[in-house]
Amino acid sequence: MTFHAFQQEDVKSDISRKLPDQQFLLFTTKEEDLKTAETKKLNRAHEYEKENTRSVCLLEQKRKVVSSNIDVPPARKSSEELDMDKVTAAMVLTSLSTSPLVRSPPVRPNESLNGSWKEGGFVPSSTSSSGYWSWNAPSDQSNPSTPSPPLSADSFKAFRTPSQPDDGIDEGETSNLLFDEPIPRKRKNSMKVMFKCLWKNCGKVLSTAAGIQKHIRTIHLGRVGESDYSDGEEDFYYTEIRLNTDSVADGLSSLSPVSPSLASPPSFPTQDTIRPETSCAKTETKLMTPLSRSAPTNLYLVHTDHAYQATPPVNIPGSAKFTPNGSSFSISWQSPPVTFTGIPVSPTHNRPAGSGEQKQSHTGLSSPPRVAFGLRKPRGEGKKCRKVYGMENRDMWCTACRWKKACQRRKAKLILQEGQAALLEDF
DNA sequence: GTTGCCGGGAT
DNA sequence: ATCCCGGCAAC
Numbered sequence: 001m002t003f004h005a006f007q008q009e010d011v012k013s014d015i016s017r018k019l020p021d022q023q024f025l026l027f028t029t030k031e032e033d034l035k036t037a038e039t040k041k042l043n044r045a046h047e048y049e050k051e052n053t054r055s056v057c058l059l060e061q062k063r064k065v066v067s068s069n070i071d072v073p074p075a076r077k078s079s080e081e082l083d084m085d086k087v088t089a090a091m092v093l094t095s096l097s098t099s100p101l102v103r104s105p106p107v108r109p110n111e112s113l114n115g116s117w118k119e120g121g122f123v124p125s126s127t128s129s130s131g132y133w134s135w136n137a138p139s140d141q142s143n144p145s146t147p148s149p150p151l152s153a154d155s156f157k158a159f160r161t162p163s164q165p166d167d168g169i170d171e172g173e174t175s176n177l178l179f180d181e182p183i184p185r186k187r188k189n190s191m192k193v194m195f196k197c198l199w200k201n202c203g204k205v206l207s208t209a210a211g212i213q214k215h216i217r218t219i220h221l222g223r224v225g226e227s228d229y230s231d232g233e234e235d236f237y238y239t240e241i242r243l244n245t246d247s248v249a250d251g252l253s254s255l256s257p258v259s260p261s262l263a264s265p266p267s268f269p270t271q272d273t274i275r276p277e278t279s280c281a282k283t284e285t286k287l288m289t290p291l292s293r294s295a296p297t298n299l300y301l302v303h304t305d306h307a308y309q310a311t312p313p314v315n316i317p318g319s320a321k322f323t324p325n326g327s328s329f330s331i332s333w334q335s336p337p338v339t340f341t342g343i344p345v346s347p348t349h350n351r352p353a354g355s356g357e358q359k360q361s362h363t364g365l366s367s368p369p370r371v372a373f374g375l376r377k378p379r380g381e382g383k384k385c386r387k388v389y390g391m392e393n394r395d396m397w398c399t400a401c402r403w404k405k406a407c408q409r410r411k412a413k414l415i416l417q418e419g420q421a422a423l424l425e426d427f
Numbered sequence: 428g429t430t431g432c433c434g435g436g437a438t
Numbered sequence: 439a440t441c442c443c444g445g446c447a448a449c
Contacts, residue, residue, distance in 0.1 A: 386430075387430085404431080405432060
């Protein structure tokens with residue numbers, strides 16, 4: 001089981017969702033909710049550890065950027081309170097991350113603390129309070145060396161038990177993941193993160209999460225002209241791939257973030273609004289080699305819908321070859337992106353129990369039930385919240401189900417399976 | 428008949 | 439934007 005907790009100030013409602021593959025994303029609205037989130041997470045983690053799954057727990061403490069163009073939440077806890085919350089989180093995380101169940105392969109040197117986002121130019125854009133996130137190049141946003149929040153990651157290291165050398169996420173990285181370094185840090189310039197669509201036979205790669213979201217929405221979900229669609233439950237599946245490029249700093253002006261050998265025309269006649277985007281990413285530093293033990297099947301980014309920005313599409317065929325039983329890949333969400341070393345979960349654990357609907361994922365190009373625009377979507381085969389939880393547990397349903405909308409849970413599952421199939425095929 | 432969820436209304 | 443639900447269509 002993979003468990004991720006994100007603190008996200010601009011998500012309105014607290015969403016705790018079980019994902020396929022026994023993964024979790026846990027979102028909490030406010031910093032003050034962190035403790036609550038941790039409690040939930042812990043409960044969930046225990047619950048699913050009982051189900052014979054392994055877990056790793058990541059907490060991303062959203063970076064607080066103090067600068068003139070960043071909205072800082074008005075009501076802030078005192079540093080002491082924050083400290084306690086974070087300490088609580090740290091202890092929870094420690095208990096999970098040091099659990100014997102938690103295992104992950106060693107982290108390569110260049111993806112250790114120094115190489116991950118803590119060094120990067122990622123900061124929440126100035127619209128952070130509106131639920132809109134984008135990556136800003138360091139040049140057009142607050143100074144990376146802006147005043148740091150009261151706590152530093154070092155404050156929490158004391159609460160972590162020493163991790164076994166080969167057991168679990170690299171310590172530096174872990175602490176980096178768990179306790180977002182409040183101090184904006186620079187990132188190496190030699191890598192760039194792209195976002196690869198995980199839909200079967202797609203593999204489209206865009207330079208921003210927003211772009212890939214729009215791609216998925218328009219191409220795969222058939223949501224043309226629904227840019228205003230934002231029910232807070234819309235899920236996207238894409239994965240982050242890192243490209244070794246030294247020209248990232250150019251931004252998107254040279255949208256060939258691809259290494260030369262990988263360059264090729266876009267695979268999709270995109271419907272995306274092509275718009276040069278200056279606030280784009282300069283990102284992760286880990287090189288994803290074809291033989292790296294990457295495991296997108298273990299973790300997918302489920303992204304709650306937010307406003308997005310379109311970016312020119314870039315296709316990088318073969319640039320994200322993940323090994324089926326891999327273990328390492330990264331996720332990126334909000335700010336800053338997280339480099340994550342996943343758990344090599346056995347294939348059986350990769351599949352949600354009883355996911356018989358996988359069969360359809362091998363049926364062709366339009367694998368996920370792609371619907372002609374204007375037509376009703378075919379009914380899904382996955383278990384809806386209603387069936388899973390029953391009417392008596394309606395409060396456990398996903399929001400969409402409660403509102404009699406298309407079940408996000410099922411959708412996520414389907415997309416996940418398609419993505420897995422596609423990636424396995426690629427490999 | 429049951430269930431998923433679209434479309435639209437109420438707030 | 440959020441929440442709810444009538445009603446259609448797939449099952």
